[in-house]
Amino acid sequence: MTIHGNTNGLSPSDLHALERLYRRRVPFDRLLTPELARSMAEISASTGRQVGVIADRSGHVQFVVVGDSSKLMLPDVGRVRAAQGRFRGLRLIHTHLTPEGLTRDDLVDLTRLRLDLVAAINVGKNGEPETVHYGHNVPVAPGSSESPHRTIGPLSYQALIGELVQVDPAALIAGLEQEFARVARTRVVDAKDGRAILVHVCEKHDAWRAEESLRELAELARTAGVEVVDQVLQVRDRIDPKFVMGRGKLDEIVQRSMQVDASVLIFDRNLGPAQAAAIAKAIDLKVIDRSQLILDIFAQRAESRDGKLQVELAQMKYLLPRIGQKDDSLSRLTGGIGGRGPGETVLEIGKRRARERISRLESELEKLAVQRRNRRQRRNRRDVPIVSIVGYTNAGKSTLLNALTGSETIVEDKLFATLDTRSRRIRFPEEREVVITDTVGFIRDLPVDLFAAFRATFEEAQDADLLLHVVDASDPALGEHIKTTEQLLGQLELSNVPTLLVLNKCDRVPASEVASMVRARDAVPVSAIDPSTFGPLLERLERMLFERGSGVVTRSATGSDELDLDDAIPPSITSVRLTAARPVEEAPAPRGPYFDDAAIDALIAGSGSKSAPAAAPARTRSRAR
Ligand SMILES: Nc1nc2c(ncn2[C@@H]2O[C@H](COP(=O)(O)OP(=O)(O)OP(=O)(O)O)[C@@H](O)[C@H]2O)c(=O)[nH]1
Numbered sequence: 361m362t363i364h365g366n367t368n369g370l371s372p373s374d375l376h377a378l379e380r381l382y383r384r385r386v387p388f389d390r391l392l393t394p395e396l397a398r399s400m401a402e403i404s405a406s407t408g409r410q411v412g413v414i415a416d417r418s419g420h421v422q423f424v425v426v427g428d429s430s431k432l433m434l435p436d437v438g439r440v441r442a443a444q445g446r447f448r449g450l451r452l453i454h455t456h457l458t459p460e461g462l463t464r465d466d467l468v469d470l471t472r473l474r475l476d477l478v479a480a481i482n483v484g485k486n487g488e489p490e491t492v493h494y495g496h497n498v499p500v501a502p503g504s505s506e507s508p509h510r511t512i513g514p515l516s517y518q519a520l521i522g523e524l525v526q527v528d529p530a531a532l533i534a535g536l537e538q539e540f541a542r543v544a545r546t547r548v549v550d551a552k553d554g555r556a557i558l559v560h561v562c563e564k565h566d567a568w569r570a571e572e573s574l575r576e577l578a579e580l581a582r583t584a585g586v587e588v589v590d591q592v593l594q595v596r597d598r599i600d601p602k603f604v605m606g607r608g609k610l611d612e613i614v615q616r617s618m619q620v621d622a623s624v625l626i627f628d629r630n631l632g633p634a635q636a637a638a639i640a641k642a643i644d645l646k647v648i649d650r651s652q653l654i655l656d657i658f659a660q661r662a663e664s665r666d667g668k669l670q671v672e673l674a675q676m677k678y679l680l681p682r683i684g685q686k687d688d689s690l691s692r693l694t695g696g697i698g699g700r701g702p703g704e705t706v707l708e709i710g711k712r713r714a715r716e717r718i719s720r721l722e723s724e725l726e727k728l729a730v731q732r733r734n735r736r737q738r739r740n741r742r743d744v745p746i747v748s749i750v751g752y753t754n755a756g757k758s759t760l761l762n763a764l765t766g767s768e769t770i771v772e773d774k775l776f777a778t779l780d781t782r783s784r785r786i787r788f789p790e791e792r793e794v795v796i797t798d799t800v801g802f803i804r805d806l807p808v809d810l811f812a813a814f815r816a817t818f819e820e821a822q823d824a825d826l827l828l829h830v831v832d833a834s835d836p837a838l839g840e841h842i843k844t845t846e847q848l849l850g851q852l853e854l855s856n857v858p859t860l861l862v863l864n865k866c867d868r869v870p871a872s873e874v875a876s877m878v879r880a881r882d883a884v885p886v887s888a889i890d891p892s893t894f895g896p897l898l899e900r901l902e903r904m905l906f907e908r909g910s911g912v913v914t915r916s917a918t919g920s921d922e923l924d925l926d927d928a929i930p931p932s933i934t935s936v937r938l939t940a941a942r943p944v945e946e947a948p949a950p951r952g953p954y955f956d957d958a959a960i961d962a963l964i965a966g967s968g969s970k971s972a973p974a975a976a977p978a979r980t981r982s983r984a985r
């Protein structure tokens with residue numbers, strides 16, 4: 361039976377008296393009992409310190425706390441959750457040594473810990489209870505200036521005990537929970553990962569991108585399977601180093617979380633380990649940052665072995681500095697958003713084991729990387745051009761790949777629909793074929809460790825003869841998306857690969873705007889959902905890939921005695937018709953590693969690589985057609 365708080369210098373008999381408080385019962389339908397009130401007052405008077413108990417709804421005392429003359433520091437009650445409801449199912453009953461109502465600290469605890477109720481017993485000079493104040497949370501409309509608490513008192517202790525004044529917390533709380541529920545009328549019950557409030561805090565000079573950024577965060581949250589119930593935006597002169605925002609705003613958010621019944625706060629920025637812990641401790645909600653959200657999506661979606669290992673490694677690296685933070689905010693993460701995927705185990709293990717796991721993952725991934733490099737070297741002796749489709753997430757890369765090749769890779773109106781990339785081939789007239797590969801979408805401020813994971817998926821793109829940079833022309837953040845993609849391509853050492861900018865989703869943009877964007881950016885317009893728009897794209901593609909002096913050099917096999925690729929290419933491309941790029945029969949659906957090497961080998965072999973033995977028959981067959 362732990363006595364929490366400031367126990368220094370207490371006599372054994374005081375401690376004993378405090379321990380005995382654990383045996384008291386406080387029925388849920390009574391504010392307090394005379395036995396409890398008198399013993400608490402007595403100990404307070406003898407120690408000169410505030411004394412409190414935290415009782416649950418069945419009337420048991422869960423915590424006994426002792427403070428100093430003017431305040432109590434409450435222990436972490438985070439894991440003693442009420443089964444259901446907006447409140448924690450706990451009441452704080454404590455003493456005050458000066459005649460006063462509930463203090464600001466009392467009200468903050470009330471909100472922060474979502475207590476059912478806080479009661480303060482004023483202890484008189486004679487060491488007897490004199491008056492009682494109590495308070496509880498009330499729902500207020502967002503943005504309203506009304507107080508989120510209701511406080512009642514002073515009530516005469518004698519009147520309370522004599523039941524001249526009747527207070528029934530059970531009935532009170534039942535009514536309040538209904539009231540809160542009514543405010544949160546919009547509730548949808550089937551969200552499997554809880555309800556979240558998005559929080560964007562920025563300094564003034566960054567305010568211009570806040571709205572767009574929140575919109576993207578909402579998309580990410582939706583992709584992760586979280587229901588967004590509210591969004592909070594705060595522009596500050598300076599980001600608070602400890603809590604990011606001000607304490608007042610934090611309290612407001614907790615209040616709001618009760619109204620809309622949210623259990624998760626998702627920050628639209630990356631939080632340092634100490635920040636995350638401080639915030640989680642202060643508000644006692646699950647706190648997730650942008651990196652964690654993205655990691656969570658990857659953890660849910662990675663399918664291949666390589667992909668899974670990469671995600672686990674990224675999660676481990678993210679979590680390592682967070683293990684053993686003073687208020688272990690990770691303990692709130694088990695299960696659900698932020699605590700999913702292979703990295704979940706890290707929540708139970710210590711730093712040392714986590715480090716061991718990291719080095720094991722790294723060496724496994726290195727082995728896979730070596731295998732991939734070897735394959736790529738073998739494959740370099742080829743003459744089939746490779747085109748990689750790159751671009752911001754949700755730009756329509758997979759849709760375009762499907763439409764160009766008549767295949768069916770996953771297309772979803774979600775961010776990071778594609779995590780395990782696919783390759784397909786398309787055939788141009790005159791038997792010229794191209795292998796086209798899809799890639800993982802880019803996003804702003806990609807967590808560093810995830811970027812490392814990304815890197816592997818783009819190794820293949822380094823062999824590409826051409827990048828199709830697909831961008832959603834209808835997105836207001838188009839310019840930002842292009843910039844981010846270009847930056848990340850640079851970091852992936854892909855800046856040197858010839859690139860064609862493809863303005864996608866032109867069906868959503870007025871033609872005049874498309875025309876000016878095409879001119880300004882030397883781009884090709886398409887609508888990936890409408891193949892009748894592919895003409896200009898195919899023409900440009902063919903010109904860039906096959907025309908002499910196009911600047912795109914297709915590697916050809918050295919020492920081969922077969923035809924040079926050029927010989928097989930007629931000089932004219934004027935005959936390109938829309939139907940020209942017919943899908944080629946089945947491409948085996950590559951399953952990870954991110955980039956399925958065997959599948960690409962097979963594709964290339966099937967397309968007439970001079971170095972691959974399978975090439976000749978493939979080519980003969982297609983010629984004969
Ligand atoms: N209106 C319209 N919608 C499109 C077009 N191209 C793609 N979409 C839609 O945009 C959404 C995203 O398409 P995807 O092909 O999954 O995008 P992606 O770039 O592969 O996305 P990630 O794999 O998540 O990076 C889907 O809902 C598509 O149906 C287009 O040209 N016009």
Ligand SMILES: [Mg+2]
Nearest residue numbers: 757758777778
């Ligand atoms: Mg995709």
